[in-house]
Amino acid sequence: MPKGIDKATPFTAAQAKTLAAAGYEFAARYLVPPSYAWKRMTSDEAKLITAAGMQIVSVFETTANRAASGADAGRNDGAAAYAEALAVGQPKGTAIYFAVDYDAQQRDYDNIEAYLKAAAKQTTGYKTGVYGSYAVVEEMAKRGACTHFWQTYAWSKGKRSSRANILQYKIDTKVSGIALDLNESYGNEGWWNANPPAPPEEEITMKPEDADKIIKFLSAAWFAATTKADKAEFNRLANEVRKAAGIPVQ
Secondary structure, three states: OOEEEEOOOOOOHHHHHHHHHOOOOEEEEEOOOHHHOOOEOOHHHHHHHHHHOOEEEEEEOOOOOHHHHOHHHHHHHHHHHHHHHHHHOOOOOOEEEEEOOOOOOHHHHHHHHHHHHHHHHHOOOOEEEEEEOHHHHHHHHHHOOOOEEEEEOOOOOOOOOOOOOEEEEEEEEEEOOEEEEEEEEOOOOOOEOOOOOOOOOOOOOOOHHHHHHHHHHHHHHHHHOOOHHHHHHHHHHHHHHHHHHOOOOO
């Protein structure tokens, strides 16, 4: 299973390279407003994490028990997280986790659910997840409050949820002198990187044998053409037919 870290403060390029070389495959960092600059991820940081060879997990957290404030807080935080995700270049379809970074109790669950669902409505195109204890992960999964789950061992009483996509199994430690927490992942993490997306493959919409027949007619027209412009146009049309059939252009 992939090993990763989460870190409160921004990476330097040297730190990212050191941790990637040590075998860590992903790094969790914060999408937060500029007023939290001490822990805020920027697009430049996302690029250097990617350049080192690690994937990125995005998490939103301002204060530890913010999610207990309910739907209004969720709407505000969702909008803020959305703006930050766009600013750092996070691709749509990946996940933004919202933190429940305290020992939440049964009395808090309704507000946490409302917070997560309100945040999800503001993060159009992104998946939403929750970071929290075993009980929080289990309860929010049961309620359908989000789609991704990052469990911390804190407050979990030794239990691990089968719903967890990521598990934070050790906090407040150091690797090569870098202060961080340790994680492992189990799939469908919703992580991302800053590499540009691969260009879409051209769709094949025509059978090669049909393309050959059309190209023969275009070839005859090419030979009959009397101007360079007409010949160039027939050649262009033939190549468009070749593309539609997945045949190399000429």
